[in-house]
Amino acid sequence: MSSELDQLRNRFIESGGQITQSIGVGRVIGQVFAHIYFSPEAQTLDDLTRELSISKGAASMSVRQLEQWGAVRQVWVKGERKDYYEADEDFGRIIRRALLDLIGRRMETADTLLKDAERFAAASRKPSKDPEREFMRRRIEKLRIFRDRAQYIWDSSIIRLLLKK
Amino acid sequence: MSSELDQLRNRFIESGGQITQSIGVGRVIGQVFAHIYFSPEAQTLDDLTRELSISKGAASMSVRQLEQWGAVRQVWVKGERKDYYEADEDFGRIIRRALLDLIGRRMETADTLLKDAERFAAASRKPSKDPEREFMRRRIEKLRIFRDRAQYIWDSSIIRLLLKK
DNA sequence: CATTACGTTCAAATCATATTGAACGTATCG
DNA sequence: CGATACGTTCAATATGATTTGAACGTAATG
Structure with missing residues (x-):
């Protein structure tokens, strides 16, 4: 695995967390967005809890907030029950x-x-x-x-x- | 005493506190600025602790921060040991x-x-x-x-x- | 229709941050 | 020179925001 790439992604996640933290909307929101933004595949709540070590509740709530802002959108993945999310690119x-x-x-x-x-x-x-x-x-x-x-x-x-x- | 006027001042103080709170620099800073801004006379740290019911430390620290931003400035009051502060108007x-x-x-x-x-x-x-x-x-x-x-x-x-x- | 797999909610626990206040340094006063 | 009046600092504490996770509702599955 390209660990170098993972490392970079992690720095972005950390950074995203700091940014949202510092503007007062909580760290997790930034982390979640960064993770989704830098993931080639749409992500599930499960992915988020696993990759970011956050609770199911936190994943659910932050994704909903991000959706509200149009930062992520839900996408269909045929034959799947879970909700999948991908990032909007239009900052x-x-x-x-x-x-x-x-x-x-x-x-x-x-x-x-x-x-x-x-x-x-x-x-x-x-x-x-x-x-x-x-x-x-x-x-x-x-x-x-x-x-x-x-x-x-x-x-x-x-x-x-x-x-x- | 024009209680109506005091009431208005207090609303501004509360509001100022909320604003600075919400942008993540602490409630006291906004309260202190609002208080000084709406005081005809220059204010001392003592005035602040009394009027806003905050500690000496908090008064000292918030005033220093406000000074840094040029939001308040120290003024001389002859024959007085205390430091007096007044607000800058240029938002x-x-x-x-x-x-x-x-x-x-x-x-x-x-x-x-x-x-x-x-x-x-x-x-x-x-x-x-x-x-x-x-x-x-x-x-x-x-x-x-x-x-x-x-x-x-x-x-x-x-x-x-x-x-x- | 029972079971499983989800997403959501919210009270409680955790954690971060703001605030306090005692201790200190310095300047002024009598 | 004490004694007093300040302003400042920072460890301890209080406050308030974030995060967790158990309980729940709902929809899909077999």
């Missing part, structure tokens, strides 16, 4: 979906808060007499400006560039 | 520095691995006879393409747009 689409999922919700929450804050700021109309209120109003304003720019960048570049092709 | 610069710090290192690591992989792939020159090697070579190639695009986006838009003014 752009994968990352985009994952980011949308991970960041989207957060942005929404932040927006709600900011809306409330602005309602509050508006109530204490333009140059308020209370200096603390006035200070707060200014800070909220700055926040809004930043938020809008972030939104603009998000909309214009990341998605479009990562998506195309 | 663009803050985020940029934080991202550079957080993502930069990771990209480096990934690069090392990819370089190794390509060295390996190059060894098994162009269309290899071993189908497994050939498969591996193709996958590494795809990875490289994605990585370069990510680099391009990173260099061209995010930093520039978030940074300016």
